[in-house]
Amino acid sequence: MARFENLQETFPMNKTLIALAATSVFAASAQAQNSVTLYGSVDAGINYVSGQDAAKTRLASGIMEGSRWGFKGNEDLGGGYRALFVLESRFEADTGAISNRAASGIQVPDRFLDLQFLGVPLIPLAPGVTTQTVVNQVGAQLGSQIGVNLTNNVFDRQAFVGLVTPVGAVLAGRQYTPAYEMFYVFDSMQTDSSLSAAQIATLPAAVDIRKSNALAYRLQKDGFTATLMYAFGETGDSTSNNRYMSANAYYKGNGFAVGAAYGTNNNAVGDKALTDVLLGASVDLGPGKLSTLYATFKDDNPGVGADVTAGLIAQNPSPAFAPLATLIGNAFERALRQDSRLFHVGYRFNFGPSTVTVAYNHYDDRTIADADVQSYGAVYTYALSKRTDVNFVLTRFDNDDNAQAAPGGGGFFGGVTSEAGKGAHNIALALRHRF
Known part of the structure; x- marks a missing residue:
């Protein structure tokens, strides 16, 4: 059931990614210093979410952005060459843990447990056991993989080494993807808080946030930035299994910016899977900046079906059960396919120590689920x-009939509402300190 591994990330974008590109990686060599720096951010506060069966009010870490600590190093090699590294770990300011689950726990959207939606007949299998029982068990297994860093990797956020040259930088290790970088650049919230555009495209995950085993080339010059990434799948006996490729390019001019990104995955058997195309633009308007983002997400081969089938057969090796296991596996494969569009528009302006951001996001699901979601609201930062x-967040999620998205935060996944079609709102007050 590896396809749900993308859900083990929510949408926190590390500000050091852009800072690294703008300063550490591409600063003039005369400014470079040999150094190792400890850095991080602690973000915590009171978070209220309606529409869930779980506790609605809780102390949460990562309301605006995920709490983290890390080391970054830089060595001037002379002649325009420099070596660098980044090691970054997440943590939960409320518990001290390095992983978290959504407030809704292992709950999955109702549609993934609906036999009619899945196309699975109700069949008695044993006393007190039906196909609904089996589907519920599969749903619970999938739901158990929903969370952030459930494998408790120490440097889950970033771990890479790089060489800066006069013609760009080469980076190797666990890194943010070029496709997800577009959310940071053209999302008015820069992926902070429940108001971020990325928050409504999470189940199944519509974009890869980070990739391990990744090799990237990055270039920045005169307002132009471009990145190419290739992530080795390192699975099975083929180099195409779980392979990932992505690229972006954007230009920041005088009062405006435009950009595009592309990312594509192969599944565990080498078939083309989740593919993203993103376009973004922003312009200085009045006292602030108007930003917009448009993205398409397509996945015809999520790859979960074979895992579900194999898992069910392992639990019940009877030859008579194999056709039913295949039927259920194929049903989940169809249910987790993606074909969607995401639109974002937002405006951010500053006055003195205050920043106000307002935004509207729309997720158009074009699969048979038709699980459309809209979110809108405002964030005030002092x-x-x-x-x-100090940050105050007010966000509303409107779910269409089969949609069930619940607001999360910059450092945690929102999970799902108590039932399909039920909306939710998020009110949060957070204190954030960077060091």
Whole structure:
């Protein structure tokens, strides 16, 4: 059931990615210093989410962005060459853990448990056991994989080494993908809080946030930035299994920016799977910036069907059960396919120590589920200093009949509402300190 592994990430974008591109990686060599720096961010506060069976009010870590700590190093090699590294770990400010689950726990959307939606007949299998029982068990297994860093990797956020040259930088290790970088650049919230555009495209995950075993080439010059990435799948006996490729390019001019990105995955058997295309633009308008983002997500081969089938047969090796196991596996394969569009528009403006962002996001699901979601709201940030701010978040999620998205945060997955078609709103007050 490996296809749900993308759900083990929510949508926190590390600000050091852009800072690294703008300063550490591409600064003039005369400014480079040999150094190792400890850095991070602690973000915690009161978070209220309606529409869920779970506790609605809780102390949460990562309301605006995921709490993290890390090391970044830089060595001037001379002649325009430099070596660098980044090691970054997440943590939960409320518990000290390095992983978290959604408030809704292992719950999956109702449609993944609906026999009629899945196309699975109700058949008695044993006393008290039906095909619904089996489907519920598969749903619970899939739901158990929904969360952030459930494998408790120490440097789950980033772990890479790089060489900067006069013609760009080569980076190797676990990194943010070029496709997801577009969310940071053209999302008005820069992926912060439940108001981020990425928050409504999470189950199944519509974009890969980070990739391990990744090799990237990055170039920045005169306002132009471009990145190419190839991530080795390192699965099975073929180099195409679980392979990932992505690229982006964007230009920041005087008062405007435009960009595009592309990313594509292969599944565990080498078939083309999740593919993203993203377009973004922003323009300075009045006292602030108007930003927009448009994305398409397509996945005809999520690859979960074979895993479900194999798991069910392992639990019941009877030859008579194999056709039913295949039927259920194929049903989940169809249910987890993606064909969707995402639109975002937002406006952010500053006045003194205050920043206000308003945004509207629409997720158009074109699969048989037709699970459309809209979100909108406002975020107010008051800077107490250059490193510390207070944030107030107000976001509304409207779910269509089969949709069930619940608001999360910059550092945690929102999960699902108590039933399909039920909306939710998020009210949060967070304190964030960067070091």
